[in-house]
Amino acid sequence: MGLKFFTRLSLSLGGLFLMAMIAGEQAECVAQKANHAPVIRTITVKPQTVIRQDEWSDLMCIATDPDGDSLTYRWFCPEGDFQYRGYHTTRWYPPSREGAWYVTVFVSDGKEMARDSVKVSVDWNYPPFEPTKATPENGLDEQPLNVKLAWECRDPEADSLFYDVYFGAWNSLTIANRDQTEARFDPGPLERNTQYRWQVVVKDVHGNITYGPVWFFGTVR
Numbered sequence: 001m002g003l004k005f006f007t008r009l010s011l012s013l014g015g016l017f018l019m020a021m022i023a024g025e026q027a028e029c030v031a032q033k034a035n036h037a038p039v040i041r042t043i044t045v046k047p048q049t050v051i052r053q054d055e056w057s058d059l060m061c062i063a064t065d066p067d068g069d070s071l072t073y074r075w076f077c078p079e080g081d082f083q084y085r086g087y088h089t090t091r092w093y094p095p096s097r098e099g100a101w102y103v104t105v106f107v108s109d110g111k112e113m114a115r116d117s118v119k120v121s122v123d124w125n126y127p128p129f130e131p132t133k134a135t136p137e138n139g140l141d142e143q144p145l146n147v148k149l150a151w152e153c154r155d156p157e158a159d160s161l162f163y164d165v166y167f168g169a170w171n172s173l174t175i176a177n178r179d180q181t182e183a184r185f186d187p188g189p190l191e192r193n194t195q196y197r198w199q200v201v202v203k204d205v206h207g208n209i210t211y212g213p214v215w216f217f218g219t220v221r
Contacts, residue, residue, distance in 0.1 A: 036066035037112035051125040061105045069109035077103045094122045126156040127208035131200045141218035150184040159204040166199040
């Protein structure tokens, strides 16, 4: 009886040991097959501050997956528009008002998801005001042959301004000087009894452009 009991005990212990080994292998297998979430490495944005109404920000997300799974991307911002929402790169067109906006990207491997955000500031820089107070006054005749042109112009943010001056006889308005910083221009000796036209194009340091009106005057007979 003792031998039979020992034999049964040994078989029972052996079975338990075998079952424990199988359970351990199954657990290890499950652990090896566990999915890992994607990892977002970087998000880049250029420019990070949008200052012109015709500007946008280009964004790029670099992400990897520990399991080598294919990744999908989805961009989100409560305002503004995206050129592409489903790629790792996109272009974001800001809303028509100033503020700071957080642009978020969601990266998924089909099972788990990662997300991260980047801040983009919208700080409009407005174009210069239109040139005013033309000298000579628009439409005047009998101007001297050595008349000098002048005007006034301001910028909403007090940016430095540059002027392109267009000048010519009535049917030949052409560029006379580019990127000058003074609000005056000497056209040189003029012809008698001639109608002249001129225009000032104003630019600020951010590339905003304002086209002034076309002014005209006539010289002495």
